[in-house]
Amino acid sequence: MMTQPHERRLLDQIERELRVADPGFAERMTRARPLTRVRAWMSFHRALGVVAAFLALLCLVLGEGAGFIVSGLIAGALLVSTGLKLRTE
Template sequence: MPLSEHEQRMLDQLEHQLRTEDPRLATQMADTRRDPVPVKRVVLGAVLAVVGLLVIVIGVANQLVPVGVLGALVVGAGIFLVTTRPRGGRAAGADRPGPGRGGRPGGGRPEGGRPGGDFMGRLERRWDARREQGD
């Protein structure tokens, strides 16, 4: 449900106040956008972790230290896959505007040079434009 004009104005004022009082916190809040981890990556990581645990059990049962170490590495790789996000690729940037997708010319980079622009920056520009219209 979209915000009313009054609610949007209040939100803009709160965000502007946050940026002026604590710019470091505002920057941290703006940079916390996380893309979801792809399901295939989670499933592969979980399978690797389970296989690694089985390899550890086999290594311990047969008193083979190198096999146990190999199992621990496989578990670590599985956990790494589950807890990290892929870099680049289609999944990470599919929702960002760019050339040919109705975005800005030059790959969707605003005057600040940051890809796609940041949320707080867009809100601040909107706030400044509204203040200029009111004067």
């Protein structure tokens, strides 16, 4: 999410004021747990990509070469497609 420079300055000012007013709360808000970071990163496409990658590895272990290639391609496509956005004008 891109913000405008004036929005960024305003958010920075609010953050500075919060750190002065309640440093403990500000510290808890900036310290993210690992699971919280994973949840923030995870989307439906990424979850499907992770499942497809797991299936690709399972196919590799079980000796199914074609399944590994197909699952790997699906996993790669899903993980890459999460960053793409379609513009409609």
